[in-house]
Amino acid sequence: MSGVRVYDLAKELRISSNEVLERLKELGRPAKVASSAIPDADADAVRRQFASPAPVAAPSSPGNGAAPARNGSATAPTAPAPTAPAPSAPAPRAPISPAPAAPKAPAPTAPAAGAPAKEPPRTVDIPSVVTLKDFADKIGVPAPTIQKKLMGLGVLASLNQKLHPDVVTRLAKSYNVIANIVAPAAPAAPTGGPAMPAAPAAPRVAVVAPKPRQKAAGPVVRPPVVTIMGHVDHGKTSLLDAIRHARVADGEFGGITQHIGAYQVEVDDPDGKGKKRAITFLDTPGHEAFTAMRARGAQVTDIAVLVVAADDGVMPQTQEAIQHAKAAGVPMIVAVNKIDKEDANPTRVLTQLTEYDVMPEAYGGDVQTVEVSAKENLGLDDLLEKILLVTDAEIEPKADPTVAATGTIIEARLDKGTGPVATVLVEQGTLKMGDSVVAGATFGRIKAMMDDRGQRIKSAGPAFPAVLLGLNAVPNAGDRLEVVKDEKTARQMAEERTSEERSERLAARRPVTLEDLQRQIKQGEVKELNLIIKGDVQGSLEAIRQSLEKIDHPEVRVHFIASGVGPVGKADVDLAAASEALIVAFNVRPDTEAARLAEAEHIEIREYRVIYDLIDDVKKAMAGLLDPIFEEAALGKAEVRAIFKLPRAGGIIAGCYVTDGRLQRGASVRVRRGRALAFEGKIDTLRREKDDVREVAQGYECGVLVPDYDPAEGDILECYEMRKIERTL
Ligand code: GDP
Numbered sequence: 001m002s003g004v005r006v007y008d009l010a011k012e013l014r015i016s017s018n019e020v021l022e023r024l025k026e027l028g029r030p031a032k033v034a035s036s037a038i039p040d041a042d043a044d045a046v047r048r049q050f051a052s053p054a055p056v057a058a059p060s061s062p063g064n065g066a067a068p069a070r071n072g073s074a075t076a077p078t079a080p081a082p083t084a085p086a087p088s089a090p091a092p093r094a095p096i097s098p099a100p101a102a103p104k105a106p107a108p109t110a111p112a113a114g115a116p117a118k119e120p121p122r123t124v125d126i127p128s129v130v131t132l133k134d135f136a137d138k139i140g141v142p143a144p145t146i147q148k149k150l151m152g153l154g155v156l157a158s159l160n161q162k163l164h165p166d167v168v169t170r171l172a173k174s175y176n177v178i179a180n181i182v183a184p185a186a187p188a189a190p191t192g193g194p195a196m197p198a199a200p201a202a203p204r205v206a207v208v209a210p211k212p213r214q215k216a217a218g219p220v221v222r223p224p225v226v227t228i229m230g231h232v233d234h235g236k237t238s239l240l241d242a243i244r245h246a247r248v249a250d251g252e253f254g255g256i257t258q259h260i261g262a263y264q265v266e267v268d269d270p271d272g273k274g275k276k277r278a279i280t281f282l283d284t285p286g287h288e289a290f291t292a293m294r295a296r297g298a299q300v301t302d303i304a305v306l307v308v309a310a311d312d313g314v315m316p317q318t319q320e321a322i323q324h325a326k327a328a329g330v331p332m333i334v335a336v337n338k339i340d341k342e343d344a345n346p347t348r349v350l351t352q353l354t355e356y357d358v359m360p361e362a363y364g365g366d367v368q369t370v371e372v373s374a375k376e377n378l379g380l381d382d383l384l385e386k387i388l389l390v391t392d393a394e395i396e397p398k399a400d401p402t403v404a405a406t407g408t409i410i411e412a413r414l415d416k417g418t419g420p421v422a423t424v425l426v427e428q429g430t431l432k433m434g435d436s437v438v439a440g441a442t443f444g445r446i447k448a449m450m451d452d453r454g455q456r457i458k459s460a461g462p463a464f465p466a467v468l469l470g471l472n473a474v475p476n477a478g479d480r481l482e483v484v485k486d487e488k489t490a491r492q493m494a495e496e497r498t499s500e501e502r503s504e505r506l507a508a509r510r511p512v513t514l515e516d517l518q519r520q521i522k523q524g525e526v527k528e529l530n531l532i533i534k535g536d537v538q539g540s541l542e543a544i545r546q547s548l549e550k551i552d553h554p555e556v557r558v559h560f561i562a563s564g565v566g567p568v569g570k571a572d573v574d575l576a577a578a579s580e581a582l583i584v585a586f587n588v589r590p591d592t593e594a595a596r597l598a599e600a601e602h603i604e605i606r607e608y609r610v611i612y613d614l615i616d617d618v619k620k621a622m623a624g625l626l627d628p629i630f631e632e633a634a635l636g637k638a639e640v641r642a643i644f645k646l647p648r649a650g651g652i653i654a655g656c657y658v659t660d661g662r663l664q665r666g667a668s669v670r671v672r673r674g675r676a677l678a679f680e681g682k683i684d685t686l687r688r689e690k691d692d693v694r695e696v697a698q699g700y701e702c703g704v705l706v707p708d709y710d711p712a713e714g715d716i717l718e719c720y721e722m723r724k725i726e727r728t729l
Pocket of ligand 1: 237
């Protein structure tokens with residue numbers, strides 16, 4: 001296949017690679033990345049969508065057409081635009097309609113001059129490709145004022161910088177203007193139209209600014225699911241709390257919130273009309289939980305918000321989060337947090353991100369960024385709006401609320417009073433009270449359902465996080481939940497899965513490939529630290545397991561004997577005793593019986609509140625299993641100057657003079673005769689005069705007995721000991 005690379009095509013059409021990818025997706029011929037090669041036919045199909053001399057086309061996110069959506073018209077046909085690539089001159093508007101695919105032209109609007117904020121907004125037509133200067137002219141605001149405003153948003157824009165339609169819409173809104181984004185003009189129509197330089201056989205164009213929404217056939221749009229990731233202390237938890245409180249406090253329930261692993265907020269639709277839209281946040285921040293879920297085949301996240309503290313910049317876990325989001329193919333939005341701080345430097349953050357291939361829009365890339373302060377509640381609306389924009393532009397999540405419900409377990413725990421409590425994020429269908437469900441190897445009938453405010457609910461639709469009561473046991477985070485016909489079926493399925501899981505686990509223990517086999521043979525004896533982990537929620541258990549499994553060492557590894565949610569019980573201690581395992585408890589305690597038994601059996605139960613401490617300690621325990629390494633440490637040297645045969649003393653005594661350091665009883669000696677190594681052994685007896693001594697220092701004479709050593713005058717004894725080196729992981 002000859003083919004064209006996406007980025008080459010993008011260059012040719014003077015649009016972004018993302019735009020090309022979008023178009024390909026719309027055409028039903030998706031390509032993966034900018035470097036993907038696509039067939040010529042596909043490239044032609046994209047070319048046909050663009051005027052060949054078209055200036056830089058703005059990404060056609062559906063969110064960019066706030067005004068057209070309102071007007072019910074997608075395209076505003078304009079007179080043929082100048083073909084020059086620089087779109088500095090706005091397309092002259094003419095009331096003709098040359099584009100065949102264009103719907104009817106919107107009614108020309110009458111811009112009201114200098115409308116103060118209180119007046120109804122005026123509508124202004126803005127070309128979808130517009131420079132900052134032209135935009136300023138169009139809405140009648142001095143260009144420097146706009147530049148300043150953008151700077152406030154962390155965007156340094158020159159007068160000739162082209163503005164993204166989203167930015168245009170938002171900027172316009174802040175000046176009480178509704179931006180009616182109009183598409184780039186079609187090239188010269190064969191007939192009519194003002195005279196213009198003949199377009200070089202341009203392909204036919206059917207460009208519309210806003211992307212036509214895919215028809216909702218069956219599935220309907222569902223809320224996006226967002227995970228917040230980033231380095232520790234950069235404010236993930238604070239941001240989640242801030243968003244939640246900002247949105248919940250004005251809700252009906254007085255802001256009573258519960259941690260269930262996810263929550264939903266309502267946001268004004270950026271498309272206007274006072275509509276509300278929901279966004280679901282997973283509130284176990286960090287990529288560990290995200291990855292753990294993915295490892296179980298559950299990808300519930302649609303968008304990753306990467307939090308980077310403006311005073312700290314990109315840190316190791318930021319990089320990891322970027323890798324994870326990329327690996328999962330999840331679009332990212334960067335939230336530069338802590339902008340309230342004096343030493344905040346958001347620009348530096350954006351620059352740093354480019355080093356990790358995260359290209360902020362302000363730098364010509366396609367990653368949305370937003371400045372926030374979780375502490376001062378700044379920028380939250382902006383962030384939510386961007387989430388919706390990215391949702392519409394890149395994901396368009398859909399689900400059918402009418403099919404049999406399926407979902408993913410986000411978190412689960414055992415409640416003393418109510419039994420297993422699980423949070424499920426509904427994927428498809430609608431979960432209802434009384435439904436029979438299987439979740440991983442657990443099953444049950446839904447006895448009760450709650451939302452994240454603890455309010456009873458009767459049903460839960462797509463992307464809704466609901467707390468379920470009624471399962472027979474605590475499922476794992478990442479387990480799939482399915483509604484089945486009846487409870488009997490549910491039980492059967494769960495049992496089948498349990499035995500499947502067991503055999504999978506057994507299979508996993510056997511070497512499956514030759515390579516594995518060889519490796520294990522080579523490793524000889526791989527030592528294992530047996531662990532039983534107990535924790536308060538599945539999410540943290542998974543995170544701990546993942547982190548510990550990551551420890552890759554040729555001589556030692558962890559072996560999870562068991563892990564589970566709930567306090568450490570007698571059964572855990574019994575198991576630990578049987579398998580010589582260490583019990584680590586995260587945010588849970590042993591019950592009285594377990595504590596007593598553990599003490600009697602000398603089983604150690606270690607309690608932690610911080611995951612890192614736990615991991616650190618387990619690492620130390622693993623290091624303790626490693627075979628010790630010894631290092632030779634020289635102690636001293638002595639010269640043999642006389643020989644005394646004393647059969648009664650058990651051998652021949654070497655009369656020595658210590659020339660260096662010291663000789664020590666019990667230490668090793670290496671005997672050199674000339675250059676040769678004559679003997680090696682251990683000092684059995686050291687004598688000064690008639691006395692046995694432990695050591696003799698430099699400058700003294702002494703008698704040395706090394707069993708089986710036949711000394712000769714002139715031998716040099718090198719005395720040394722082996723010191724144990726602490727090993728770490
Ligand atoms: P996480 O580890 O990423 O979840 O970070 P946290 O949310 O626990 O925040 C870490 C620290 O940063 C806490 O002391 C927060 O109070 C503080 N913090 C979070 N967001 C902001 C912010 O916007 N401004 C300031 N000044 N401090 C913040």
